[in-house]
Amino acid sequence: xxxxxxxxxxxxxxxxxxxxxxxxxxxxxxxxxxxxxxxxxxxxxxxxxxxxxxxxxxxxxxxxxxxxxxxxxxxxxxxxxxxxxxxxxxxxxxxxxxxxxxxxxxxxxxxxxxxxxxxxxxxxxxxxxxxxxxxxxxxxxxxxxxxxxxxxxxxxxxxxxxxxxxx
Amino acid sequence: xxxxxxxxxxxxxxxxxxxxxxxxxxxxxxxxxxxxxxxxxxxxxxxxxxxxxxxxxxxxxxxxxxxxxxxxxxxxxxxxxxxxxxxxxxxxxxxxxxxxxxxxxxxxxxxxxxxxxxxxxxxxxxxxxxxxxxxxxxxxxxxxxxxxxxxxxxxxxxxxxxxxxxxxxxxxxxxxxxxxxxxxxxxxxxxxxxxxxxxxxxxxxxxxxxxxxxxxxxxxxxxxxxxxxxxxxxxxxxxxxxxxxxxxxxxxxxxxxxxxxxxxxxxxxxxxxxxxxxxxxxxxxxxxxxxxxxxxxxxxxxxxxxxxxxxxxxxxxxxxxxxxxxxxxxxxxxxxxxxxxxxxxxxxxxxxxxxxxxxxxxxxxxxxxxxxxxxxxxxxxxxxxxxxxxxxxxxxxxxxxxxxxxxxxxxxxxxxxxxx
Numbered sequence: 001x002x003x004x005x006x007x008x009x010x011x012x013x014x015x016x017x018x019x020x021x022x023x024x025x026x027x028x029x030x031x032x033x034x035x036x037x038x039x040x041x042x043x044x045x046x047x048x049x050x051x052x053x054x055x056x057x058x059x060x061x062x063x064x065x066x067x068x069x070x071x072x073x074x075x076x077x078x079x080x081x082x083x084x085x086x087x088x089x090x091x092x093x094x095x096x097x098x099x100x101x102x103x104x105x106x107x108x109x110x111x112x113x114x115x116x117x118x119x120x121x122x123x124x125x126x127x128x129x130x131x132x133x134x135x136x137x138x139x140x141x142x143x144x145x146x147x148x149x150x151x152x153x154x155x156x157x158x159x160x161x162x163x164x165x166x167x
Numbered sequence: 168x169x170x171x172x173x174x175x176x177x178x179x180x181x182x183x184x185x186x187x188x189x190x191x192x193x194x195x196x197x198x199x200x201x202x203x204x205x206x207x208x209x210x211x212x213x214x215x216x217x218x219x220x221x222x223x224x225x226x227x228x229x230x231x232x233x234x235x236x237x238x239x240x241x242x243x244x245x246x247x248x249x250x251x252x253x254x255x256x257x258x259x260x261x262x263x264x265x266x267x268x269x270x271x272x273x274x275x276x277x278x279x280x281x282x283x284x285x286x287x288x289x290x291x292x293x294x295x296x297x298x299x300x301x302x303x304x305x306x307x308x309x310x311x312x313x314x315x316x317x318x319x320x321x322x323x324x325x326x327x328x329x330x331x332x333x334x335x336x337x338x339x340x341x342x343x344x345x346x347x348x349x350x351x352x353x354x355x356x357x358x359x360x361x362x363x364x365x366x367x368x369x370x371x372x373x374x375x376x377x378x379x380x381x382x383x384x385x386x387x388x389x390x391x392x393x394x395x396x397x398x399x400x401x402x403x404x405x406x407x408x409x410x411x412x413x414x415x416x417x418x419x420x421x422x423x424x425x426x427x428x429x430x431x432x433x434x435x436x437x438x439x440x441x442x443x444x445x446x447x448x449x450x451x452x453x454x455x456x457x458x459x460x461x462x463x464x465x466x467x468x469x470x471x472x473x474x475x476x477x478x479x480x481x482x483x484x485x486x487x488x489x490x491x492x493x494x495x496x497x498x499x500x501x502x503x504x505x506x507x508x509x510x511x512x513x514x515x516x517x518x519x520x521x522x523x524x525x526x527x528x529x530x531x532x533x534x535x536x537x538x539x540x541x542x543x544x545x546x547x548x549x550x551x552x553x554x555x556x557x558x559x560x561x562x563x564x565x566x567x568x569x570x571x572x573x574x575x576x577x578x579x580x581x582x583x584x585x586x587x
Contacts, residue, residue: 015442017551019531019554020551023558024530024554025536027202028236042558062355062385065352065383066287066549068302069303070305090352090385091355092302092303095306096303099306100305144189144319146189146319156305156309157305160214164213
């Protein structure tokens, strides 16, 4: 997996729940691209259409709280996000994100400092986020071994496929 | 050790267990609801052939019961095909109700088990002394293939509820008061054990309401030590032998919160966050809150005891013109009981719209969607922006009694006005 990622960011607030990430009225949709087109429409309907591909979502505390819907990380990935940087994550969202290869990075206070449109560089091994425009560097929490094992395999699906094809 | 640790230890085949440790635990029952066709996709994408045990997993069609559109009908069709192909012993179609309620009624929930469902409100099953937790579609697919899931052994928070509830204070008010203090992220990655004399004396329905909303504080799971009411419920229904686990004396919780339930009042979670909790009295003191819709239902507030409180208040009364009250019993069993007791007749005579057991409008899928600018009071569990329809609608979370009382006048009203 790529350990250093650079991209532009958007900045949103605290307690961004799964209804804001992906509202209930779209839950019957199964096409990933179409799911991505509705991403974060509960926050602002224009986000998905203008999101910088390969970019970051920067948020406050308790990102992804609420439902267990996997549509939330599917939407974020298919909108073009590679990582979410937040103060904290809801548990089921965290698991879903790791399983699908979306990076959930705990970076406390970051949404108070960075501005939408800035370019960030995330270094996973170093556990840092650098704001390219200002040179400021923020420390993040490193992902646990279990999460890294899944992410390095490219998500839970390749990991399981490898496990089952061996039998 | 805590009972939750003992459950995790037993199911992972270990002789010791430590907080923070990652364990692979056997899953006693797995449930997939009808939002999660992705589970079937992920199952095949990962090389799945047949489910690991056709007696330990089932679909419950609750979120789209019955289907509101072609897309959800297609999803149901594909899930039925998967269930048939795997010869699943249990199947709960659109005539059954909300998964957490339905599984408990079917005897598939019992003390000491691990149950995983593709729904965040699986914490509800802590009411039975089970370890219940929600997961996403692909985690569920790994369970269907292997019968196991990895867990981090959680820190455990005690929420001690002491005393008897005063008139007009229901389990929903109690859990809202807890949420207001612990906050929406106060238990992220952790478990909550509800203890105390209030819990010891509480019936099955009230226990389910409280454990249900543990996830609104971020909890991985909830727990209540089974009491006689739970054991009586389970004894009649359980499909397998079970073992009640107990927390050792002197177990040290990572945090403790203590509430004197006798001092609580009716509570509201105001728009648009579950942690924006205020006493009903303080909200009313700031002026009238006019309502377009009342909603009684869901895995939080749609059981017989909930509908009984609403029927008691609304019997012989009528909701105002140009307002509506949607009542959706949590299950077929609940609805039949409410019909037998006359509650459904009383509520329909009061102007209520009754709909099929299931999740209904709780998550904004169908059967009671809100338009921009509308205001709703609801016995459900979430009032996030857009949860029940428009992001410009406002939702207040309350007890079923408060919802019913409020719909007498079409404005937020204290239920104690109607209680003798």
